[in-house]
Amino acid sequence: MSxxxxxxxxxxxxxxxxxxxTRYALNALIMFVLVSISIxxxxxxxxxxxxxxxxxxxxxxxxxxxxxxxSRTFVKEEEKETxxxxxxxxxxxxxxxxxxxxxxxxxxxxxxxITILFIMITDYEIKNLWGFILVxxxxxxxLVSASTIIAAIxxxxxxxxxxxxVLSFPVLIPLLVTVINAxxxxxxxxETGILYEEFVILISYSIVVTTVSLMLFKYxxxx
Amino acid sequence: xxxxxxISILVIISGVIIAGIILPIPFIPALGDKARILYFHxxxxxxxxxxxxxxxxxxxxYLKTRDNDFDVRSYSAASLGFMFCILATxxxxxxxxxSWGSFWNWDPRQTSIFILLLIYGAYFAxxxxxxxxxxxxxxSSVYSIIAAVTVPFFVFIMPRLVESLHPDPIVNTQGKxxxxxxxxxxxxxxxxxxxxxxxxxxxxxxxxxxxNLKHLRSITG
Numbered sequence: 001m002s003x004x005x006x007x008x009x010x011x012x013x014x015x016x017x018x019x020x021x022t023r024y025a026l027n028a029l030i031m032f033v034l035v036s037i038s039i040x041x042x043x044x045x046x047x048x049x050x051x052x053x054x055x056x057x058x059x060x061x062x063x064x065x066x067x068x069x070x071s072r073t074f075v076k077e078e079e080k081e082t083x084x085x086x087x088x089x090x091x092x093x094x095x096x097x098x099x100x101x102x103x104x105x106x107x108x109x110x111x112x113x114i115t116i117l118f119i120m121i122t123d124y125e126i127k128n129l130w131g132f133i134l135v136x137x138x139x140x141x142x143l144v145s146a147s148t149i150i151a152a153i154x155x156x157x158x159x160x161x162x163x164x165x166v167l168s169f170p171v172l173i174p175l176l177v178t179v180i181n182a183x184x185x186x187x188x189x190x191e192t193g194i195l196y197e198e199f200v201i202l203i204s205y206s207i208v209v210t211t212v213s214l215m216l217f218k219y220x221x222x223x
Numbered sequence: 224x225x226x227x228x229x230i231s232i233l234v235i236i237s238g239v240i241i242a243g244i245i246l247p248i249p250f251i252p253a254l255g256d257k258a259r260i261l262y263f264h265x266x267x268x269x270x271x272x273x274x275x276x277x278x279x280x281x282x283x284x285y286l287k288t289r290d291n292d293f294d295v296r297s298y299s300a301a302s303l304g305f306m307f308c309i310l311a312t313x314x315x316x317x318x319x320x321x322s323w324g325s326f327w328n329w330d331p332r333q334t335s336i337f338i339l340l341l342i343y344g345a346y347f348a349x350x351x352x353x354x355x356x357x358x359x360x361x362x363s364s365v366y367s368i369i370a371a372v373t374v375p376f377f378v379f380i381m382p383r384l385v386e387s388l389h390p391d392p393i394v395n396t397q398g399k400x401x402x403x404x405x406x407x408x409x410x411x412x413x414x415x416x417x418x419x420x421x422x423x424x425x426x427x428x429x430x431x432x433x434x435n436l437k438h439l440r441s442i443t444g
Contacts, residue, residue, distance in 0.1 A: 149369060153362050157352040166348050170341040171369055174376035205376055212372050216365045219286050 004097075007090035011098025015073075016105075024076075025106060029069045033114050036061050041121045054124045055184040059176060061114055062143075064165070066107055070147040071164035073099050074155035083155075092218040096148065100210070103144045103151075111136055127189030135186050138199060139179035142206040146171050149213035152220045175205050232423060235416035242409050249403045260318045262409055266417035267311035271339060274304025274421070278346075279371040282364035294360035295436065297367065298350070299428040303421060305343040312336050332389040335377055342370045356436075 019025055040057050077083040086095060115136065118124050126132045150168045154160045182198040243262040281297035284290075315336065316326040327333060349366055353359040 146369070146373075149365070153349070153366055156358055156362055157349060158354070159352050163348060163352055167345045167366065170338055170345050171373050173338055173341075174373055174380050177380055201376065201379055205373070208372055209369070212369060216286075216368060219361055220365055 004091075004094055007094025008097040008101060011086075011090060011095055012101045015099065015102040019102075019106075025069050025072060026109075029065055029110055030113060032068050033061060033065050033110065033117060036064065037114070037117050037121050044122065049122065051125055051187050052184050054118075054122055055187050056180055057122075058114070058118050058124070059180050059183065061118070062107075062111055063172070063176065065110055065114065066143055066147060067165050067168065069106055069110060070103050070144065071151050071154060071160065073103055073148065074152045075160050078155045087222070092221045093214060095221060096152075096214060096217040099151075100144060100148045103148055104140060107140050107144055108137070111140060124187070126187050128186045128192065131186035131190070131192040131195060132183065134192065135179060135182045135195065135198070135202075138202045138206070139175065139182070142175040142179070142202050142209070143172065145206050145210040145213060146175065149209075149217060149220070152217060156220070171209075175202065178202055178205075228419070228423060232416060232419050235412060236420065239409060239413040239416055243413070246405055246409065248406050257318060257322055260314060262413045264311060264314040264318065265410070266414045267307050267314060268336065269414065270417060270421045271304050271308035271311050271336070273418070274300045274307060274425075275339065275342070275374075276371065278304060279367050282367045285360060285364045286368075291356070291360060291436070292433070294364065295432045296429055297364065299425055299432050301343060301346055301367070303424055303428055305340075305347070307421065308336065308340055308343060312340060330389060338377065342374075346370070 040061070074083075077086060090098075119126070147168055150164065150171065154163045154167065157163055178198050178201045182195050182202070185195060185198075186192070239262060243259055248256070248258055278297045278301040281293045281300060285293035285297060312333075315333065319328065319330070319333070320326045323330070346363060346367055350359055350363050353362060
């Protein structure tokens with residue numbers, strides 16, 4: 001068991017260091033986020049847009065920026081041909097959870113940026129801040145759990161970039177529907193306690209998907 | 224044996240079509256004669272879901288045994304299920320046009336069949352993007368299992384979205400089927416007939432795919 005945690009931390013550290021050296025994901029993704037929020041701003045123009053619609057738009061930005069960043073996690077191992085070395089050094093479940101952890105941290109940073117930019121650029125108003133943070137955080141866990149295994153699947157296929165949203169969207173719909181609804185409610189000031197049922201759905205989704213992914217990952221990863 | 228099966232499918236399905244159109248049906252509020260779509264639409268949706276879970280079952284078997292034949296079966300079930308899913312969507316939206324006034328209005332039922340179509344579509348997109356046989360079988364099996372485990376969540380989420388206008392709560396109140404005996408017997412016969420048709424098609428499809436694979440392997444060596 002301790003071996004499993006150790007390899008998780010090793011993979012996480014390795015990804016973090018390589019990200020800090022190249023800053024590929026962060027640099028490109030921050031620009032991506034900026035561009036997409038600006039597009040939303042230009043599309044809205046001088047209209048007064050309801051908070052409810054903005055919550056939906058926020059999740060569109062989160063979904064597509066996540067698909068830009070998360071889909072890279074395994075593709076980059078294949079492209080740089082480092083996947084064999086990774087296979088030799090740690091076992092498959094450690095690779096999966098390490099990548100999962102890295103993706104989670106990456107999307108958390110990204111979502112923090114997205115939300116701040118979103119509030120600055122559009123007139124988005126969050127009335128129940130702690131509820132909102134909790135929703136985004138738990139929503140992230142679900143988003144990452146499904147995205148990581150899909151990223152592993154597409155790393156072995158052709159036309160990787162286009163395939164990712166196609167594969168991840170049907171799997172993510174239950175999560176997206178719930179999380180958009182919860183974001184809407186918390187932004188319009190509903191008490192955190194009322195969001196209880198949404199949290200139950202989000203957490204159970206994350207647990208189920210992560211467990212199944214962990215069980216299936218070795219079939220994707222090992223040749 | 225095979226010819227008996229074929230003839231009985233022919234008899235059952237043509238019987239269902241004729242009886243479904245001719246025989247009178249009891250008065251159902253707000254539906255009237257439009258309720259006849261039930262004989263065709265419900266079996267289609269049932270088969271679309273059945274095929275989806277069969278595909279998942281064969282995927283699990285494939286990952287356990289690595290026997291390529293299970294992948295062939297999984298793929299065949301999925302491609303037939305996709306066809307029946309399209310049929311269910313088409314018959315459903317035809318009915319929706321005459322009952323609700325538009326072909327598509329994002330009723331929870333329509334949303335769920337749309338998601339099923341998306342999953343099937345993604346599955347085929349994934350399959351066509353992988354060159355090696357073994358990888359294709361492995362990855363599409365994994366995807367189909369992942370997709371299948373997220374499906375039960377819709378049971379909890381969909382009712383929370385919007386109130387459904389689907390007639391299932393009208394015809395089928397409190398889990399008790401509100402059809403008279405003629406209607407019920409036609410419906411059950413139709414369900415049985417179309418399920419038989421599905422299994423017969425599946426058998427043919429599996430055999431075609433096996434031959435395709437054999438042919439492909441004989442070329443590539």
